[in-house]
Amino acid sequence: MSKKYNNSLVWFRRDLRDYDNTALFHALEESKYVFCIFIFDKEILDALKNKEDRRVEFIWESVKELKDSLRQKKSDLIVINDSALNAISKVIEEFKIEAIFTNRDYEPKAIKRDEEIKNLVLKRNIIFYDFKDQVVFEKDEILTALGNPYSVFSPYKNNYLKKLNQTTIPRFDIEPLIQNLAQFKSGPLLTLRDLGFQETNLHQIKIHTGMTGGKLLVEDFKERIALYKKTRDLPAIKGVSYLSVHLRFGTVSIRQLFRLALESFSEGAQSWLNELIWREFYFQILFHRPDVAFGKAFKKEYESIPFENNPNFFKAWAEGKTGYPIVDAAMNQINQTGFMHNRLRMITASFLVKDLLIDWRWGEAYFAEKLIDFDLSANNGGWQWAASTGCDAQPWFRIFNPITQSLRFDPHGKFIKKYIPELSNFSDDQIHTPWLSQNINKIDYPQPIVDHAKQRIKVLALYKSIKN
Numbered sequence: 100m101s102k103k104y105n106n107s108l109v110w111f112r113r114d115l116r117d118y119d120n121t122a123l124f125h126a127l128e129e130s131k132y133v134f135c136i137f138i139f140d141k142e143i144l145d146a147l148k149n150k151e152d153r154r155v156e157f158i159w160e161s162v163k164e165l166k167d168s169l170r171q172k173k174s175d176l177i178v179i180n181d182s183a184l185n186a187i188s189k190v191i192e193e194f195k196i197e198a199i200f201t202n203r204d205y206e207p208k209a210i211k212r213d214e215e216i217k218n219l220v221l222k223r224n225i226i227f228y229d230f231k232d233q234v235v236f237e238k239d240e241i242l243t244a245l246g247n248p249y250s251v252f253s254p255y256k257n258n259y260l261k262k263l264n265q266t267t268i269p270r271f272d273i274e275p276l277i278q279n280l281a282q283f284k285s286g287p288l289l290t291l292r293d294l295g296f297q298e299t300n301l302h303q304i305k306i307h308t309g310m311t312g313g314k315l316l317v318e319d320f321k322e323r324i325a326l327y328k329k330t331r332d333l334p335a336i337k338g339v340s341y342l343s344v345h346l347r348f349g350t351v352s353i354r355q356l357f358r359l360a361l362e363s364f365s366e367g368a369q370s371w372l373n374e375l376i377w378r379e380f381y382f383q384i385l386f387h388r389p390d391v392a393f394g395k396a397f398k399k400e401y402e403s404i405p406f407e408n409n410p411n412f413f414k415a416w417a418e419g420k421t422g423y424p425i426v427d428a429a430m431n432q433i434n435q436t437g438f439m440h441n442r443l444r445m446i447t448a449s450f451l452v453k454d455l456l457i458d459w460r461w462g463e464a465y466f467a468e469k470l471i472d473f474d475l476s477a478n479n480g481g482w483q484w485a486a487s488t489g490c491d492a493q494p495w496f497r498i499f500n501p502i503t504q505s506l507r508f509d510p511h512g513k514f515i516k517k518y519i520p521e522l523s524n525f526s527d528d529q530i531h532t533p534w535l536s537q538n539i540n541k542i543d544y545p546q547p548i549v550d551h552a553k554q555r556i557k558v559l560a561l562y563k564s565i566k567n
């Protein structure tokens with residue numbers, strides 16, 4: 100069959116897999132020879148201050164697996180460390196590329212970068228195709244009856260589910276087309292050190308990278324999906340999927356996960372499907388309101404809350420030294436592993452904003468630096484939810500009590516003890532409020548830096564002053 104293009108380029112970004120990949124599939128269908136590239140973008144990497152970054156290592160390991168996998172198919176992955184513009188300019192010349200295929204990214208900076216590259220290559224008569232791959236529904240695909248984007252989750256979800264039932268989720272089967280991968284050899288993979296980064300504790304904490312890591316987690320979660328609703332809020336239990344980092348870097352296919360949720364007829368699967376839809380809800384918010392990526396509150400009336408912003412409180416929060424065990428254990432988890440359980444993200448975010456009266460943007464930036472699964476849309480959505488400034492957010496007068504949250508979601512302090520071993524001898528009664536026990540004087544653990552009851556009154560007055 101004749102092909103539209105001789106030589107094409109697939110540009111991998113946050114879709115590091117060579118199965119069920121939309122851009123790769125279309126490139127293989129349309130072209131005789133498909134070359135593949137991944138760019139370690141200097142402009143992004145240079146901006147990372149900490150050179151021991153678990154995300155960079157996760158990407159590096161996943162790129163390595165992708166390169167090995169393409170090599171097994173007698174092709175290769177070109178890997179360049181440069182700005183995207185320079186790297187693409189170089190490769191389109193060298194390989195006489197006629198078309199570029201890539202999967203869409205919805206973050207404002209990425210949209211701008213892609214626009215620049217598209218314009219650059221168009222001048223050389225090279226076509227730039229981008230595809231929906233990260234989500235099932237994007238942009239304007241789920242709108243209200245009046246054609247507006249949703250800002251409340253439930254009606255968005257109802258409409259989403261209606262559409263989902265009418266649509267078959269496509270499968271992009273690469274196997275029958277692999278003969279169209281260009282057979283060539285590219286140089287060896289740059290090392291992490293070549294990129295200016297060092298190894299982290301990724302292997303030690305058993306984070307499995309790449310497509311094989313994603314598959315392992317999917318298989319493991321399949322066995323537990325039915326229990327998800329009952330266990331998802333308990334951080335001491337393996338109740339959630341831990342797939343967020345794989346969704347972030349595309350080492351699993353979102354379509355595969357939707358199929359899994361739809362085919363597992365259980366209460367747990369329904370509840371998990373709900374979370375996958377939250378993910379897309381926040382993507383469409385970011386697409387329609389890109390200003391939220393630049394520090395703007397979704398609800399304009401909450402743009403300038405006069406937070407106290409005490410730097411000592413912020414430091415104590417970040418270092419897990421607030422004296423509230425559930426908050427401190429959660430902050431130790433993010434600092435030591437780059438992951439934090441969803442219930443704990445809600446508790447720590449609420450504590451920072453509504454107990455310590457610190458701007459949600461400070462917490463958002465801290466999570467963005469630490470989270471291995473950092474995704475602008477979900478992180479911004481989560482922080483604005485907790486601060487009551489976001490779409491469909493927690494009402495401003497609803498304030499998590501860190502003690503009752505702790506009692507409810509970590510009743511025996513199992514999670515707390517894992518991340519604060521100093522508290523390992525505290526009983527179920529003492530662990531949530533260690534300051535009430537005499538034993539506190541025997542260990543190295545701080546007194547609470549604030550009194551929740553007093554802070555509650557203060558923050559209510561603060562938000563009320565904005566409402567009036």
Ligand SMILES: Cc1cc2nc3c(=O)[nH]c(=O)nc-3n(C[C@H](O)[C@H](O)[C@H](O)COP(=O)(O)OP(=O)(O)OC[C@H]3O[C@@H](n4cnc5c(N)ncnc54)[C@H](O)[C@@H]3O)c2cc1C
Nearest residue numbers: 339340341342343374378441444472473474477478481482
């Ligand atoms: C303050 C705050 C910050 C957050 N920052 C991020 C972030 O940077 N990146 C990120 O992926 N998630 C973020 N979340 C959402 C959620 O906490 C994580 O997606 C989840 O903890 C990841 O664990 P999991 O993969 O085991 O999730 P599961 O419970 O197994 O859920 C499956 C998937 O659904 C999606 N999902 C689940 N909950 C949410 C949610 N509330 N909003 C959007 N998507 C969701 C994720 O992609 C997740 O992998 C944040 C939540 C809060 C409250």
